Amino acid sequence: MFSLQNKVAVITGGGSGIGKAISLLFAKQGAAVHIIELNTDAATDVVAEIITAGGKAQAHAGNVTDQAAISAIFNGIGKVDILVNNAGIAHVGNLENTGEADFERIFQVNVKGAYNCLYAAVPLMKQNGGGAILNMASIAAHVGITDRFAYSMSKGAIFAMTLSVARDYLKDNIRCNSISPARVHTPFVDGFIAKNYPDNQAEIFEKLSKSQPIGRMAKPDEIASLALYLCADEAGFTTGTDYPIDGGFITLNN
Template identity: 70%
Template sequence: MFSLNHKKAVVTGGGSGIGQAIAVALAAQGAEVHIIELSTDKATATLSQITQAGNQAYSHACNVADQAAVGQAFSQIGPINILVNNAGIAHIGKADTTTEADFDRVMQVNVKGVYNCLFAGIPQLRQAGGGVILNMASIAALVGLPDRFAYSAAKGAVKAMTMSVAKDYIHENIRCNSISPARVHTPFVDGFLQQNYPDQVAEMFEKLSKTQPIGRMARPEEVAALAVYLCSDEAGFITGVDYPIDGGFTTLNN
């Protein structure tokens, strides 16, 4: 089950965290994985992990916010079967504390970046006879999170784009779904705690972990396991769905 043999997958932001876990998991199931990152250096660790396991992976340097660069990268990759739009950036701030520059930066990467990859990727999926698009949304698109104004707006857009694409391409054998994680223990979380709470890292890590009713953060590999399923033929009857993977956050936190 869940074989991805003879499938070609693109994973944006596959150099670390959730994207890295997804790239590694897709490759382990037999997919040829193409990682899009800001620089090839950022993809080195993921490439090494995949190739050392005897699987196929390639990297492409590209800023997803740059439509011309995205188009060039997808042209080099050619027809694909799977597109995972994972690249994104975080931001902390309320509506009246988020600067215009920060708001624009989040939208450029988290919204326009997804659009750019859809714009370039859908013709390549069509050329392959159809396939799967998986977008990385967030529980921030589903519930109100404090100090996440721009990020929530962007992830809400990703969820809406997912539903639109699922509707528009259902008759072209292209499925589109999204995943909405709660907190996931990635290097970003460790860096955030070290930068903002250098004297309370363990205490704050515990506090953030317990905001999920299940009592911990997700592991990137758990998100990747869901991604593998949604990208596989076993999920062939699933499209236009957002999947919270949140330790009960959106349903039990009341």
């Protein structure tokens, strides 16, 4: 089950964290994986790991905010069966302490970056007779989270774009879904805590872990497993849906 043999998967931000876990799993299941990454060293390391394990992968240096560059990468790949819009950044702040530059930076990467990849991938999928798209949303698209104004804006947009693309391309056999993780323990989270809470990192890590009713953060591999299902043929009846994978955050935090 969940074979991706003969499929080509493009994964943005596939050099670390959730993106790395998805890249490794998709390659294990037989996909030819193309990683689009700003951090080319990280992407190259993941590609090497995949190839050593007998899989197929290639790294592409690219900034998702640059539409021309992203389109060139996709056109160079040619056949695209799966797109995982995973690349993203975070910001801490409410409305009043989110400056225009902060807002624009989050928008450019999280919203426009996903749009650029969708814009490049959908025509290729249409030519190929269909495909599967997975967007990385967040619990922040569904519930209010303190000091996440710009980030919540961006993930709400991801959720809405998922529905729009799913509806518009039904006739083209293109499915589009999203995942809304709660907190996932990745190097990104460790760096985020170190940057924003340098004096009480252990305390903040514990607090963030326990904000999920299940009592811990998710593991990247757990997110990757759900991503695999949604991008595999077994999910052929599933489109226009968001899947919280949140340890009960949305429904049990009462």
